Amino acid sequence: MKKKTRSVVIxxxxxxxxxxxxxxxxxxxxxxEKAEQQASIRDMANKALSDLYxxxxxxxxxxxxxxxxxxxxxxxxxGTELTA
Numbered sequence: 185m186k187k188k189t190r191s192v193v194i195x196x197x198x199x200x201x202x203x204x205x206x207x208x209x210x211x212x213x214x215x216x217e218k219a220e221q222q223a224s225i226r227d228m229a230n231k232a233l234s235d236l237y238x239x240x241x242x243x244x245x246x247x248x249x250x251x252x253x254x255x256x257x258x259x260x261x262x263g264t265e266l267t268a
Contacts, residue, residue, distance in 0.1 A: 228255070
């Protein structure tokens with residue numbers, strides 16, 4: 185009897201997990217929405233780089249010769265600072 189109960193619990197957990205994963209799915213953005221989001225991200229990155237270059241002009245040459253760089257948004261960060 186315990187084996188059957190265990191199987192039912194496992195099956196229930198798998199169905200529940202499947203439902204949770206399905207509910208987390210989002211609809212893909214349309215081509216126009218995607219282009220708008222990409223343009224917004226490029227604008228944010230260009231503004232961040234412009235601000236950086238204004239505060240520290242030497243970084244422009246360093247970034248130009250770097251293999252790559254990343255610019256991150258502070259969206260969702262609510263004043264939490266981690267310091268060592």
